[in-house]
Each structure stands twice: as C-alpha cells, then as structure tokens.
Amino acid sequence: MKDTVLAYELQQVSFAYHPQQQILDNINLRITAGSWVTLVGANGSGKSTLAKLLGGLLAANAGKIYVEGTEMNQESITHLRPRIGMVFQNPDNQFIGATVEEDIAFGLEGRCLPRDEMVERVKRYADKLEIGHLLSKHPAELSGGQKQRVAVAATLAMEPGIVIFDEASSMLDEKARGELQLIMREMSESGGYTIISITHDAEEILASDRAIVLKDGGVAADVSPLELFRNQELLSSCRLIAPFRVRLIQELSSRGIELDPGQDIEEVSEQLCRYISSK
Amino acid sequence: MSVHFEQVSFAYDDRSLWRHGALADVSLSITPGSFVGIAGITGSGKSTLLQHLNGILKPTAGRVKVLDFTIGAGDKGPLRELRRRVGLVFQFPEQQLFEDTVEKDLCFGPLNFGVPLEEAKDRASRALEMLGLDDSFLPRNPFHLSGGQMRKVAIASILTMEPDIIALDEPTATLDPQSRAELLQLLSRLQREEGKTVIVVTHRIEEMLPYAESWIVMKDGTPIFQGTPAELVREERHLSEAGLALPECIRLWNQLAIKLGLEQEEPCLSAEAIAERVAALYEHEVHPPTWGGGAGDAG
Amino acid sequence: MRDKLLFGRCIDTGSPIHRLDPRAKITGMILYLIAIIAVGSWPMLLVTVVFSIVYMLATRIPLKYFVKAAKPLWVLMVFIFVVQSLTVESGEVVLQIGGWALYAGGLKSGFIAAARMALLVSFTAILTFTTTPGLLNQGLDGVLKPLQKIGIKTQRLTLMMSIALRFIPTILDETHKILKAQAARGADIKELPWKEKGKLLLSLLVPVTVSAFRRAEELVLSMESRGYIVGAPRSEYHLLTWQTKDTWFVLSYVLLVAVVLTYRFI
Structure with missing residues (x-):
C-alpha cells in the first residue's frame, strides 16, 4: 500500500523570540493530507506561534518543517506559500482591497495571473461562498460574517491545499460562526483541503478529526475531539468547556443511560425519546 | 422600574448612507436589581439601545427614564450624575484602557466625578477584588496583562464609579470558554450580592441562560420579545425570527417537551437538569406535573 | 462623526463620470488645481463655479454631499478670508474704525481666496466620490508611472496611500x-x-x-x-482603457485652464 501523503511533518521544531523565553520547544508532528486538525491550548501555550510557523509567516529557530514533502526555508517559501492559505481572527484587519472583488483578486494579482482567469476565479469563489452579490461592496458596508466569507474566498481563490484558520470564528456572532463551520465542514468533506484550525469553539473542535493540545510550548496531548472533551484535566489545561451535547451524554451516562453523541442535538433527542418510550 | 423606555425612536443623523442599528418605537421596562439579557444580531439596534441608558445617545422621539432621570428628544440636561449611576462597558473595553498603571485607570472615573483620591484608591482595590483580581495588579501596566485580565480591569474601571446599573456590550466576546463562564459568574454575583442591575447585550444566548432572569430580543431596532427565560424557551420562534442561532439546550428541551408532553413544565436547560429529568421520566411514569396548574402561557 | 467621514468614500450612482478612466480624472483634478490657483477676478470665479457645478451635477450625486465635503474646513476658510481682507489694501475704503481701514479690494480678494478653497475641496471630492479606492489607486499608479524612470518606487507609494484610505x-x-x-x-x-x-x-x-x-x-x-x-511584479485586476470620452474630459479642463490663464495675463 502507498504511504499516506503528509501535508506537514515537523521535526524537533523550536521557536523563541528571545533566547531566554522558549515559545515552542521540540515539536514533532505529522499531519496527513486531507485531514482536519485543531490546535487547542490556553493563552500563551504557543498555538498561535505554531500556526504562524505552519503558515510560513515565521521561521523556526531549530528543527525542520516539511510541507507536502518539501522543506520550508528561505528559497522554498515563495513556491510553498501559494499552497498554504490563512484566515485570521479580525475580519477588518485582513480586508486588503477596497471592495470585495479587489480583496479576492489581491492574491491573484501577486501571482501575475492573466486578467480573464482572475475574473473567472473571483466570480467562482465568490459564488461558492455566496457573496457573489456583494462584489462591489466596501468593507464598511459588510457584516463581520460577510467579511470573513470574503477572507475565505480570497484564500480559496489562490487554490491552496492547506488552509489555516487562526481563531477565524471568534469575532463572529453565533449565526455567522455556524455558517463558517459549515463552510469548513464542506471544505473538509470535499477532500481537497488539509485544514488546521485554532479555536476555542467546542462545535468546531468536535467537527475536526484530531485535536492537538499545546501546553507551555509542547504537545501535551494528541487525541480525538471526543477524548479531549471527556478528559476534564486536559479541558481545564486549555481552558475549554465541553459542548452541551457531550456534557449531556456524560450526565446521562453517570445516571446509567448510555447514548451516542451523534452529529447534532436532534440525533440525541431522538435517542432520548426512544429510550424513554422503550419502557 | 429602574429603566423604562416609552416609544423611543432613534436615527443616526446621516440620513441615507450608512444608516444602521437605529431604534424604532421601543417600549420596555427593566426591574431594579435584575439580570437582563438583550439578544439580537449585529445591526439589530441592541448596542444603540444600550447607549441610551446613560445619555451617550439621546432619543429622537419618545422618552427614556433611567433611575430618577428622564431623557427626551432634544434634552440637554446635566448627565453627569446619570453617567455615574449607570456604568456602560463598551465592546472590547480593554482597547479603551489608556493609563500606564491599572490603579490610575481604575481611578479615572471616580476622580472625574469628584471623589477624593484616597477614596478612589479604596474603590479601585475593592473593584479589583470583586472581579477576582488582587491588589498586586494595581501598580502593573494594563498593556502587559493577558487579554482576559485586561477585560476584567476595564470592567472594574466602571465599577469604581459605584453605579447602580451596569450595562455591558458583549462582555465575553473572544474570551476562552472558561474565562467567559467566570466573567458571567462574576456579573451574576454583582447582581445577587451587591444588588446591581446588570444588563448584558449578547448574541450567545446559551452561556447567559443560567444567569439572566429576563430577556429582550431585538430585531430591526424593535424588541420582538420581552419575558422570562421559560417564556423565551416556549416561544423559541422569536429567536429564529431575530436571526439568532437556537441554543442546543433549547432545541433539545422543546423537542422532548413536544414528544413527551412537557410543554407546561418549567424548562430544564442545563445538561445536569435535563439528565436528571430524563432519568426521572424513565424511572416513573410520564406525567406532566403542572397540568392545568394555572401557570399557562404568561407570554 | 460618521457624517464627517465622507472623505474617501465612493458613492455609486452609475453616472458617466463614474465610468471615466481614473487617470483622466486625476489629470483633470491636477489641471483644475492650476485653474483654481490662477483665478483672481469675479468673471473667472463665476466661470469656474459654473464649470464646477456642471460637473458636480453630472455625477448625479446630490450637491449637499459636496458642500458637506468642504464643511470640516470652514474654520480655515474664515481664517483665510479674514487675513486676506485685513492685509490687502487696495480700492476704496469700505469701513474705517480709528486708524484701521477695511478696503474693497481686501474684501474681494478675501472672498475669492475663501471661495477657491471651498471650490477646490468640494470639487476634488468628485474624484473620491466617483472612483472606488482600488481604481483610484490604479489611476494614481498610472499617472505616477513616469516617476519610476527617475528611480522612485511608485508601487510602495500607492500601496501606502490605499492602506491609509482604507483605514x-x-x-x-x-x-x-x-x-x-x-x-x-x-x-x-x-x-x-x-x-x-x-x-x-x-x-x-x-x-x-x-x-x-x-x-x-x-x-x-x-x-x-x-x-x-x-516590488514583485503583479498583474492588474482592473483593466484601464483610455477612451475618447476620457480625452474630451481632460480637454475640457485644458480649456478651463486656458481661459483662466488668458484672462489673467492678457
């Protein structure tokens, strides 16, 4: 059988802004292409720094980072960068263009794409993210959720294989947050993207394949999201709270009722009703 | 009533270009000493509403009564005393800190209101304590604190004015889940133990459900719902109508209520309460406890 | 406050002015600046005012927005008016208080100076009102391009400008x-x-x-x-195409400058 393709391989990666204060210490990681990995941890655990290293925005002080088999360094970064897209936290501060279409086109202009192709991609990705009707809008006329969709469209238009979401949903309202998660789910299901997300959001973590817990600059745990939410100690170390669905399952379990957390609360509700009427 | 809006309307004076979040014919009441949640999406007018509480914005029509003050259209009366008694915490308050020590920032408000320096310092240390920070923070530079700590200091800087009402605009935004829960517990303590009226604007209904005693749901500048948490759960359509996400616990409870005939019961919303209720239902026969008890639909 | 932020905002009415090449508009504004500096008499002020109003109307943007654009500068305009009125001593004496006199010439030049200021600010708002910041940027890039030959990095300049406008x-x-x-x-x-x-x-x-x-x-x-x-090479999303109407637009400004200069110096 063929080896699984790796999106990332980190070998003994360390990083520090000042030599006396190590932010990341000896990180070893392998991330399979097409998977969805969440990085969790308390403030100061190094997760944001790790995201910047993965995105090629910072260079490691020690160790090696391989992106799709190529080692990241000064020379290779220019070629690797188009493979890696990043969506950041503040919708306002990543809106570079003066209008939606200019913002989506910004990265494409830098790739020197011919105009026809830019126009086609801007339209295709704007439609994909349902912002096709907003192309001529100024950021001041858009909601936070819409701006974040623009950021995602601008990132996907570059056609990267890896997309890093750095707390991309944390400034959005509940509804927009749900919508962004849906986009991420679709991206993941399409199989075309490796997704790395940094988040506090329980639902977003639950939707991913794997949670990497960072603590004091090191990997404290590498578990499935459900394992993370069932481990109180891990949860408090990254200041998380399990989603309602998982807490409910646990409360029920402690009362002798065993249910499956399923995909959403509706599945839980059905199981519960069946359980009660089974008597 | 500590807050009373009578047919309040408000429009930002730029007439056409960027009109947003204005209020249209708002009438509502808030009981003194209660914990109130105001829910609504961006642009529903919830932040505009909040800024009417201390006269930062004044109604273009109608009247706002807060404590013993009345603000009508065009009123220009003295607002200082009102502003001392109604503490308003804007979104991302940590971005509004400006002094070089926590203590100076905390004293800024009281000194503006003529409180002597010694007393202001006393209040600073008390306010910090209320938010779970100790005196060691006083001499520190607020810009060197963590995000959650800065947020607490910024809220404490409002508490030092010793307001009767404290109103906050999305105080938990961007904090991690445990910090969010801690902050809401602190606010709830201020309400229960210090007798403050606490008003919180939010679009995260779920995290406030354990604390809020009453809810106002805003849509397009008008309240479309005012009532108790139980009423909010029973009339969940108002939340969807306002464009808000329905919390999982409300969805679950209502589905169980319909299928098992629990509509008249006081809703169970925490994971523990629901589990307890389900276990009880399984143990005993399904019998709705308050059938015809006269509670009915209070909405 | 938001009201005062008209600066740097495009108001899309889809008028013919909106569809002009941004380079034509920028060139026009530079020519307008020259004309405004040269205006020094009542007839020429009138010509410039009429010229300006015609173009403002052509944008289909309500005139009050142009007035608003100049509003934040009213203190400066009053200041210019007062200083000019008090320092220019020509023509008849209109008012005399003790040893101090106000001359008709002073009033005239004060008024014209203030009017020029108002015209300049409100008229150049045409550029920002009818051009999206991106196009403006690209237009500026086009107009500045000749400077690259003497070693000035115009891309940095326009990027800085666009970010400033944006933020x-x-x-x-x-x-x-x-x-x-x-x-x-x-x-x-x-x-x-x-x-x-x-x-x-x-x-x-x-x-x-x-x-x-x-x-x-x-x-x-x-x-x-x-x-x-x-500094890396980039392709451009907006395609700027210079059309005959752009030439006519610029020529109308050349004419304005010619008229004003001729009147002034002949």
Missing part, C-alpha cells in the same frame, strides 16, 4: 468609540473646558496608536500570507 475611517470610528467610553466614565469631551479637552485628546493617543499598530501588523501578516512581496 482612516476605521481609526476615526475607533477614536469616536473611545471618546464615548471616556464620556461614560465622566469625561465628556463636549462638556470639558478647552485645556481639559486637549488633555483628553492626548490620552487617546495611547489606545488609538496601540490599535493602529495592531491593525497594521495583522494586515501585513494577511498580505504576506496571500503572497504579497513588495
């Missing part, structure tokens, strides 16, 4: 928000005496600067992650 409204908004927060803590800038006003504004520098730096830092990261390299 000035955001930063003003933020300042406004902090002022409101200060008011809530008992320091209402509207009610404070002048000296205290100054102190309060000074105190805003800390949070506003901190936030501007944070925004800049995040924007740079975002640009970098989208592959931006300063």
Whole structure:
C-alpha cells in the first residue's frame, strides 16, 4: 500500500523570540493530507506561534518543517506559500482591497495571473461562498460574517491545499460562526483541503478529526475531539468547556443511560425519546 | 422600574448612507436589581439601545427614564450624575484602557466625578477584588496583562464609579470558554450580592441562560420579545425570527417537551437538569406535573 | 462623526463620470488645481463655479454631499478670508474704525481666496466620490508611472496611500468609540473646558496608536500570507482603457485652464 501523503511533518521544531523565553520547544508532528486538525491550548501555550510557523509567516529557530514533502526555508517559501492559505481572527484587519472583488483578486494579482482567469476565479469563489452579490461592496458596508466569507474566498481563490484558520470564528456572532463551520465542514468533506484550525469553539473542535493540545510550548496531548472533551484535566489545561451535547451524554451516562453523541442535538433527542418510550 | 423606555425612536443623523442599528418605537421596562439579557444580531439596534441608558445617545422621539432621570428628544440636561449611576462597558473595553498603571485607570472615573483620591484608591482595590483580581495588579501596566485580565480591569474601571446599573456590550466576546463562564459568574454575583442591575447585550444566548432572569430580543431596532427565560424557551420562534442561532439546550428541551408532553413544565436547560429529568421520566411514569396548574402561557 | 467621514468614500450612482478612466480624472483634478490657483477676478470665479457645478451635477450625486465635503474646513476658510481682507489694501475704503481701514479690494480678494478653497475641496471630492479606492489607486499608479524612470518606487507609494484610505475611517470610528467610553466614565469631551479637552485628546493617543499598530501588523501578516512581496511584479485586476470620452474630459479642463490663464495675463 502507498504511504499516506503528509501535508506537514515537523521535526524537533523550536521557536523563541528571545533566547531566554522558549515559545515552542521540540515539536514533532505529522499531519496527513486531507485531514482536519485543531490546535487547542490556553493563552500563551504557543498555538498561535505554531500556526504562524505552519503558515510560513515565521521561521523556526531549530528543527525542520516539511510541507507536502518539501522543506520550508528561505528559497522554498515563495513556491510553498501559494499552497498554504490563512484566515485570521479580525475580519477588518485582513480586508486588503477596497471592495470585495479587489480583496479576492489581491492574491491573484501577486501571482501575475492573466486578467480573464482572475475574473473567472473571483466570480467562482465568490459564488461558492455566496457573496457573489456583494462584489462591489466596501468593507464598511459588510457584516463581520460577510467579511470573513470574503477572507475565505480570497484564500480559496489562490487554490491552496492547506488552509489555516487562526481563531477565524471568534469575532463572529453565533449565526455567522455556524455558517463558517459549515463552510469548513464542506471544505473538509470535499477532500481537497488539509485544514488546521485554532479555536476555542467546542462545535468546531468536535467537527475536526484530531485535536492537538499545546501546553507551555509542547504537545501535551494528541487525541480525538471526543477524548479531549471527556478528559476534564486536559479541558481545564486549555481552558475549554465541553459542548452541551457531550456534557449531556456524560450526565446521562453517570445516571446509567448510555447514548451516542451523534452529529447534532436532534440525533440525541431522538435517542432520548426512544429510550424513554422503550419502557 | 429602574429603566423604562416609552416609544423611543432613534436615527443616526446621516440620513441615507450608512444608516444602521437605529431604534424604532421601543417600549420596555427593566426591574431594579435584575439580570437582563438583550439578544439580537449585529445591526439589530441592541448596542444603540444600550447607549441610551446613560445619555451617550439621546432619543429622537419618545422618552427614556433611567433611575430618577428622564431623557427626551432634544434634552440637554446635566448627565453627569446619570453617567455615574449607570456604568456602560463598551465592546472590547480593554482597547479603551489608556493609563500606564491599572490603579490610575481604575481611578479615572471616580476622580472625574469628584471623589477624593484616597477614596478612589479604596474603590479601585475593592473593584479589583470583586472581579477576582488582587491588589498586586494595581501598580502593573494594563498593556502587559493577558487579554482576559485586561477585560476584567476595564470592567472594574466602571465599577469604581459605584453605579447602580451596569450595562455591558458583549462582555465575553473572544474570551476562552472558561474565562467567559467566570466573567458571567462574576456579573451574576454583582447582581445577587451587591444588588446591581446588570444588563448584558449578547448574541450567545446559551452561556447567559443560567444567569439572566429576563430577556429582550431585538430585531430591526424593535424588541420582538420581552419575558422570562421559560417564556423565551416556549416561544423559541422569536429567536429564529431575530436571526439568532437556537441554543442546543433549547432545541433539545422543546423537542422532548413536544414528544413527551412537557410543554407546561418549567424548562430544564442545563445538561445536569435535563439528565436528571430524563432519568426521572424513565424511572416513573410520564406525567406532566403542572397540568392545568394555572401557570399557562404568561407570554 | 460618521457624517464627517465622507472623505474617501465612493458613492455609486452609475453616472458617466463614474465610468471615466481614473487617470483622466486625476489629470483633470491636477489641471483644475492650476485653474483654481490662477483665478483672481469675479468673471473667472463665476466661470469656474459654473464649470464646477456642471460637473458636480453630472455625477448625479446630490450637491449637499459636496458642500458637506468642504464643511470640516470652514474654520480655515474664515481664517483665510479674514487675513486676506485685513492685509490687502487696495480700492476704496469700505469701513474705517480709528486708524484701521477695511478696503474693497481686501474684501474681494478675501472672498475669492475663501471661495477657491471651498471650490477646490468640494470639487476634488468628485474624484473620491466617483472612483472606488482600488481604481483610484490604479489611476494614481498610472499617472505616477513616469516617476519610476527617475528611480522612485511608485508601487510602495500607492500601496501606502490605499492602506491609509482604507483605514482612516476605521481609526476615526475607533477614536469616536473611545471618546464615548471616556464620556461614560465622566469625561465628556463636549462638556470639558478647552485645556481639559486637549488633555483628553492626548490620552487617546495611547489606545488609538496601540490599535493602529495592531491593525497594521495583522494586515501585513494577511498580505504576506496571500503572497504579497513588495516590488514583485503583479498583474492588474482592473483593466484601464483610455477612451475618447476620457480625452474630451481632460480637454475640457485644458480649456478651463486656458481661459483662466488668458484672462489673467492678457
């Protein structure tokens, strides 16, 4: 059988802004292409720094980072960068263009794409993210959720294989947050993207394949999201709270009722009703 | 009533270009000493509403009564005393800190209101304590604190004015889940133990459900719902109508209520309460406890 | 506050002026500036006013927006008027108080100077009202291109300008928000005496600067992650095509300048 393709391989990666204060210490990681990995941890655990290293925005002080088999360094970064897209936290501060279409086109202009192709991609990705009707809008006329969709469209238009979401949903309202998660789910299901997300959001973590817990600059745990939410100690170390669905399952379990957390609360509700009427 | 809006309307004076979040014919009441949640999406007018509480914005029509003050259209009366008694915490308050020590920032408000320096310092240390920070923070530079700590200091800087009402605009935004829960517990303590009226604007209904005693749901500048948490759960359509996400616990409870005939019961919303209720239902026969008890639909 | 932020905002009415090549508009504005400087008499002021109003109407944007654009500068205009009126001593004496006299010539040149200022500010608003910032940028890039030959990095210049245009409204908004927060803590800038006003504004520098730096830092990261390299070749999303109407547009300004200059020097 063929080896699984790796999106990332980190070998003994360390990083520090000042030599006396190590932010990341000896990180070893392998991330399979097409998977969805969440990085969790308390403030100061190094997760944001790790995201910047993965995105090629910072260079490691020690160790090696391989992106799709190529080692990241000064020379290779220019070629690797188009493979890696990043969506950041503040919708306002990543809106570079003066209008939606200019913002989506910004990265494409830098790739020197011919105009026809830019126009086609801007339209295709704007439609994909349902912002096709907003192309001529100024950021001041858009909601936070819409701006974040623009950021995602601008990132996907570059056609990267890896997309890093750095707390991309944390400034959005509940509804927009749900919508962004849906986009991420679709991206993941399409199989075309490796997704790395940094988040506090329980639902977003639950939707991913794997949670990497960072603590004091090191990997404290590498578990499935459900394992993370069932481990109180891990949860408090990254200041998380399990989603309602998982807490409910646990409360029920402690009362002798065993249910499956399923995909959403509706599945839980059905199981519960069946359980009660089974008597 | 500590807050009373009578047919309040408000429009930002730029007439056409960027009109947003204005209020249209708002009438509502808030009981003194209660914990109130105001829910609504961006642009529903919830932040505009909040800024009417201390006269930062004044109604273009109608009247706002807060404590013993009345603000009508065009009123220009003295607002200082009102502003001392109604503490308003804007979104991302940590971005509004400006002094070089926590203590100076905390004293800024009281000194503006003529409180002597010694007393202001006393209040600073008390306010910090209320938010779970100790005196060691006083001499520190607020810009060197963590995000959650800065947020607490910024809220404490409002508490030092010793307001009767404290109103906050999305105080938990961007904090991690445990910090969010801690902050809401602190606010709830201020309400229960210090007798403050606490008003919180939010679009995260779920995290406030354990604390809020009453809810106002805003849509397009008008309240479309005012009532108790139980009423909010029973009339969940108002939340969807306002464009808000329905919390999982409300969805679950209502589905169980319909299928098992629990509509008249006081809703169970925490994971523990629901589990307890389900276990009880399984143990005993399904019998709705308050059938015809006269509670009915209070909405 | 938001009202004053007309600066740098495009108001899309789809008029013929909106569809002109931004390079034509920028060239037109430069020519207009020359004409305005040369205006020195009543007939020419009238010609320029008529010329300006015709173009303002052609944008289909209500005239009041142009008036609003000049509004923030009224103090400066009054100042220019007063200084000119008091210093120019020609023509008849209109008013005499003790040893001090006000001359008709002074009044005239004061009025014309203030009117020129008002015209300049409100008329150049045509450029920002009818051109999206992106196009404006690209137009500026086109107009500045000849400077590249003498070694000036015009791409940096236009990038800086576009980011400034993009963030000035955001930063003003933020300042406004902090002022409101200060008011809530008992320091209402509207009610404070002048000296205290100054102190309060000074105190805003800390949070506003901190936030501007944070925004800049995040924007740079975002640009970098989208592959931006300063000075690297880029293709252009908007295609600028110079049409005959653009030539006519520029020629109308050349005519204005010619008329004003001829009247002045002949």
